[in-house]
Amino acid sequence: MRISYSDLKVEFKRILRRLSFNEExxxxxxxxxxxxxxxxxxxxxxxxxxAFVQYVKDGLIDVDAEPTLEDRNGLIERWDGxxxxxxxxxxLAMDRAIHLAKENGMGAVAxxxxxxxxxxxxxxxxxxxxxxxGICFTNTIANMPPxxxxxxxxxxxxxxxxxxxxxxxxxxxxxxxxxxxxxxxQYDQANQELPVYGGYDDDGFLTTNATAIIQxxxxxxIGYWKGSALSLVLDMLLTSVTGGLSVQKISEKTKETGIxxxxxxxxxxxxxxQLMDEIIRYTxxxxxxxxxxxxxxxGESILExxxxxxxxxxxxxxxxxxxLLDM
Amino acid sequence: MRISYSDLKVEFKRILRRLSFNEExxxxxxxxxxxxxxxxxxxxxxxxxxAFVQYVKDGLIDVDAEPTLEDRNGLIERWDGxxxxxxxxxxLAMDRAIHLAKENGMGAVAxxxxxxxxxxxxxxxxxxxxxxxGICFTNTIANMPPxxxxxxxxxxxxxxxxxxxxxxxxxxxxxxxxxxxxxxxQYDQANQELPVYGGYDDDGFLTTNATAIIQxxxxxxIGYWKGSALSLVLDMLLTSVTGGLSVQKISEKTKETGIxxxxxxxxxxxxxxQLMDEIIRYTxxxxxxxxxxxxxxxGESILExxxxxxxxxxxxxxxxxxxLLDM
Numbered sequence: 280m281r282i283s284y285s286d287l288k289v290e291f292k293r294i295l296r297r298l299s300f301n302e303e304x305x306x307x308x309x310x311x312x313x314x315x316x317x318x319x320x321x322x323x324x325x326x327x328x329x330a331f332v333q334y335v336k337d338g339l340i341d342v343d344a345e346p347t348l349e350d351r352n353g354l355i356e357r358w359d360g361x362x363x364x365x366x367x368x369x370x371l372a373m374d375r376a377i378h379l380a381k382e383n384g385m386g387a388v389a390x391x392x393x394x395x396x397x398x399x400x401x402x403x404x405x406x407x408x409x410x411x412x413g414i415c416f417t418n419t420i421a422n423m424p425p426x427x428x429x430x431x432x433x434x435x436x437x438x439x440x441x442x443x444x445x446x447x448x449x450x451x452x453x454x455x456x457x458x459x460x461x462x463x464x465q466y467d468q469a470n471q472e473l474p475v476y477g478g479y480d481d482d483g484f485l486t487t488n489a490t491a492i493i494q495x496x497x498x499x500x501i502g503y504w505k506g507s508a509l510s511l512v513l514d515m516l517l518t519s520v521t522g523g524l525s526v527q528k529i530s531e532k533t534k535e536t537g538i539x540x541x542x543x544x545x546x547x548x549x550x551x552x553q554l555m556d557e558i559i560r561y562t563x564x565x566x567x568x569x570x571x572x573x574x575x576x577x578g579e580s581i582l583e584x585x586x587x588x589x590x591x592x593x594x595x596x597x598x599x600x601x602x603l604l605d606m
Numbered sequence: 607m608r609i610s611y612s613d614l615k616v617e618f619k620r621i622l623r624r625l626s627f628n629e630e631x632x633x634x635x636x637x638x639x640x641x642x643x644x645x646x647x648x649x650x651x652x653x654x655x656x657a658f659v660q661y662v663k664d665g666l667i668d669v670d671a672e673p674t675l676e677d678r679n680g681l682i683e684r685w686d687g688x689x690x691x692x693x694x695x696x697x698l699a700m701d702r703a704i705h706l707a708k709e710n711g712m713g714a715v716a717x718x719x720x721x722x723x724x725x726x727x728x729x730x731x732x733x734x735x736x737x738x739x740g741i742c743f744t745n746t747i748a749n750m751p752p753x754x755x756x757x758x759x760x761x762x763x764x765x766x767x768x769x770x771x772x773x774x775x776x777x778x779x780x781x782x783x784x785x786x787x788x789x790x791x792q793y794d795q796a797n798q799e800l801p802v803y804g805g806y807d808d809d810g811f812l813t814t815n816a817t818a819i820i821q822x823x824x825x826x827x828i829g830y831w832k833g834s835a836l837s838l839v840l841d842m843l844l845t846s847v848t849g850g851l852s853v854q855k856i857s858e859k860t861k862e863t864g865i866x867x868x869x870x871x872x873x874x875x876x877x878x879x880q881l882m883d884e885i886i887r888y889t890x891x892x893x894x895x896x897x898x899x900x901x902x903x904x905g906e907s908i909l910e911x912x913x914x915x916x917x918x919x920x921x922x923x924x925x926x927x928x929x930l931l932d933m
Contacts, residue, residue, distance in 0.1 A: 352875040353711020354681065384680020385714060387872075412843055427901040428892025442842045451839045453832045475812075475830055483895065485802075501829025503802055505780045508904040512778045515769045515885055516739055519878045527888040545714075548679040551846045558842055561854040565755025568810065574754040577835040 281592030282600060288313035291328060294606045298335050300342050304367050311366045315398045316593045319584035322461040323398035325599055331397075332606065339536045340364055340394050346371055354383055357522065360393030362536055369396040369415075370405065372542045377409045380544035388542045391523025395535060400452035400581075402542065403441030407448035412545040413441040418514045418526050420535040423456050423498045426507035429483075431496060433510045434526040435459070436517075441578075443547050444555045450578035455510040457499045463489040517541055608919030609927060615640035618655060621933045625662050627669050631694050638693045642725045643920045646911035649788040650725035652926055658724075659933065666863045667691055667721050673698055681710055684848065687720030689863055696723040696742075697732065699869045704736045707871035715869045718850025722862060727779035727908075729869065730768030734775035739872040740768040745841045745853050747862040750783050750825045753834035756810075758823060760837045761853040762786070763844075768905075770874050771882045777905035782837040784826045790816040844868055 292309035300308065312331075316324030334340050344363030348356055356375060360368040372388040379386020396402065396417060406413025419434035435454040442449040458466075458477045466473055466489035476485040478492035478499040485499070492498060500506030518525040523539035563574045588594070619636035627635065639658075643651030661667045671690030675683055683702060687695040699715040706713020723729065723744060733740025746761035762781040769776040785793075785804045793800055793816035803812040805819035805826040812826070819825060827833030845852040850866035890901045915921070 351711070352873060353707075353709065355711040355872065380680075382680065384678070384682040385712070387712060412846060424892055424895075425889045425901050427895050427899055428889075429895055430892040432889045432892040438836075440836075440839045440843065442839060442846060449839060449842060451835050453829075453835065457829055457832075501832045502780075502784055503828075505784075505828045508778050508780065509765075509767075511885070511889060511903060512767045512769060512776060515776060515878075515882060516767065516872075518881050518885065519739060519769060519874060519876060520872060522876050525881065525885050525888075527885060545682065545843075545847060546679060547846060548682075549846060549849050551842075554845050554852065555842060558838070558845065558852050558854060561852075562752045562755075562759045562838060565751055565757040565759040568751075568754050568756055572754055574752050576838060 280595055280597055280600065282595045283592050284313055284317050284589065287316060287325065287593055287595070290603050294328075294332065294603070298332065298342060300364070304342065304364060307370060308364055308366050311370070311397060311401055314401065316595075317585055317588050318400075318581045319588065320398050320400070320581075321594075322459070324593075325595055325603065327397060329602065329606070334394070334534070337534070339534055346390070346393075352520075354379060354385070355387045355389055355520065357389045357391070357520075360390050362392055362394055365394035365396040365538075366401070368393040369402050369540060369542070372540065373402040373405050373413065373415065373544070376413075376542040376544040377406060377411050380411050380546040384548070385543065385545045387544070389521040390540045390542065391521035392537050393540055394538065396540065398452065399437040399439040400450050403439040403450040403452060404448060406544050407441040407443040407450060410443050410547050412443065412547055413439065414543040415439045415541060416513050416517070417540040418517050418524075418529065418538055421526050421530040422460070423500055423507075423510065424496075425511065426500065426504040429479075429497055431498075432526070433500075433507060434514060434529075435498070436510045436513045436526075438513065442555065443551075445552055446556070447582045448578055449555065449576050450581070452577070453501075455500050455506045455513075457501050457506075458489075460493070460498070463493055463498075467493060607922055607924055607927060609922045610919050611640055611644050611916065614643060614652065614920055614922070617930050621655075621659065621930070625659065625669060627691070631669065631691060634697060635691055635693050638697070638724065638728055641728065643922075644912055644915050645727075645908045646915065647725050647727070647908075648921075649786070652922055652930065654724060656929065656933070661721070661861070664861070666861055673717070673720075679847075681706060681712070682714045682716055682847065684716045684718070687717050689719055689721055692721035692723040692865075693728070695720040696729050696867060696869070699867065700729040700732050700740065700742065700871070703740075703869040703871040704733060704738050707738050707873040711875070712870065712872045714871070716848040717867045717869065718848035719864050720867055721865065723867065725779065726764040726766040727777050727905075730766040730777040730779060731775060733871055734768040734770040734777060737770050737874050739770065739874055740766065741870040741872075742766045742868060743840050743844070744867040745844050745851075745856065745865055748853050748857040749787070750827055750834075750837065751823075752838065753827065753831040756806075756824055759853070760827075760834060761841060761856075762825070763837045763840045763853075765840065769882065770878075772879055773883070774909045775905055776882065776903050777908070779904070780828075782827050782833045782840075784828050784833075785816075787820070787825070790820050790825075794820060
């Protein structure tokens with residue numbers, strides 16, 4: 280079935296209000312969950328919402344917490360999220376980084392002690408909408424073995440970079456694992472092979488079998504040793520600038536909470552519309568690997584899905600919708 | 607044969623002085639070429655030096671050029687490198703970013719119209735030595751097909767992130783291609799298979815055969831679609847903030863010159879020595895994939911090679927050394 284954006288958002292907000300989210304936080308978090316669904320990121324929209332609610336019920340997210348400015352290292356502001364809703368904290372942090380960038384060319388917020396921001400791309404779109412180049416990243420619980428190891432010791436630490444572009448912002452939102460666990464479960468349930476190697480099986484062989492990777496826990500970093508190193512360095516950077524918890528310390532808890540994030544904005548001072556068009560056109564001018572497919576810039580397909588879901592409604596699993604109405 | 611660091615540097619400097627490099631530039635560039643060799647990055651040390659000299663002789667590098675500050679976007683300074691020696695421009699740019707970071711918590715220099723910086727890690731080590739987190743990246747000539755394409759339209763756009771750590775700075779220096787062309791030629795000459803897929807052959811199959819990849823030109827981005835997207839976004843960011851040339855515009859020239867670079871520094875305000883030790887120890891605590899190998903942090907093996915080459919001399923190909931003496 281397809282549900283309209285506004286109907287979906289109304290339900291999210293109703294449930295959040297019942298969980299004691301105040302009006303402002305309920306509105307913001309409901310909007311982000313609905314936007315994620317609208318953009319086709321269902322894994323962080325309606326499909327994630329029940330898990331988020333459970334986190335709140337388990338007391339892992341403090342709905343009343345407000346982020347506080349702790350100190351400043353020059354233009355880098357250091358905030359404490361007090362384990363409030365991750366989407367709320369991240370939105371405020373990026374908003375503050377945008378504000379600082381408008382004043383000083385660039386601005387940064389180092390946020391510690393926050394919770395899962397859901398879809399990182401949200402904050403990339405936010406920066407781009409404000410005419411800023413946005414860069415942000417987060418650490419996570421250890422969910423990937425470092426290169427050379429077999430047990431998870433690094434996070435998939437998603438990295439977001441966005442470039443303002445009127446015709447469609449360019450928004451990269453990528454985790455350091457070749458596939459997220461969400462994607463692996465999807466392929467597992469559909470009994471499909473991954474398009475490229477996604478990890479190792481229990482015998483240490485690279486495999487496209489999602490079931491074998493879920494079983495071994497040996498998810499593959501992008502670019503093997505390279506993604507492993509990038510994940511490690513992002514965690515070190517986060518721990519250094521936020522004064523918050525590293526992947527290790529987060530992993531010592533039973534559930535992922537108290538994580539560290541960094542938000543950097545550069546104010547876009549050059550009118551780059553034509554430049555971006557040229558770069559996109561040039562990139563797309565490469566002969567195609569498969570004539571039935573296209574070369575895309577990051578964010579391009581999201582815009583198409585968004586427009587389709589806006590006009591036709593958001594595809595929602597019948598059971599998920601029934602459960603949402605029942606919450 | 608092994609040559610001492612000082613003997614190697616003396617030769618580099620002698621040749622640069624003969625090419626009309628002034629004392630300061632010759633000293634700096636000779637030091638960087640010697641350091642790259644000392645650190646085991648031979649591809650950007652003695653093995654690259656003759657190509658650099660040829661670039662100078664061909665007039666693609668202006669030895670007399672001095673970078674100039676063009677304007678400021680708040681705290682982001684925009685410089686023009688006037689196609690001077692890339693290593694000199696990059697060192698001055700990172701130095702300026704460090705200076706700004708010490709004053710304001712963070713600092714950034716956007717550099718356009720510069721030339722190849724040789725080994726990106728150089729400027730990561732430079733920032734870390736000054737107690738700063740350093741982030742820098744460059745664009746290049748198109749040398750990799752975008753995901754979904756078969757013809758090169760994106761650069762391998764190396765990204766460097768460094769974290770200060772007294773016991774050994776953590777320095778990530780990675781291009782967006784799974785293997786550099788230098789590495790591919792190495793495997794090709796040794797008739798060895800790559801350890802993982804490095805690209806596609808002419809028939810569109812993923813392969814570990816370096817010869818087939820050199821033939822097709824279809825180098826693989828790290829993480830397939832992910833590295834392709836990251837490369838594209840870095841080029842857009844560079845073009846936006848520097849006002850300089852994109853990968854496309856660089857590729858319209860016959861040789862790679864007039865490239866764009868960005869240098870960002872965050873002043874390290876927290877004493878993070880113990881934190882970094884903990885993260886490294888935790889990462890290394892993963893059970894090993896291969897008991898005869900180790901889990902390494904980026905920069906770790908460089909430090910070992912550096913110490914060995916310092917005490918035993920730098921391994922140099924006999925012919926390369928003879929040619930250098932003859933230049």
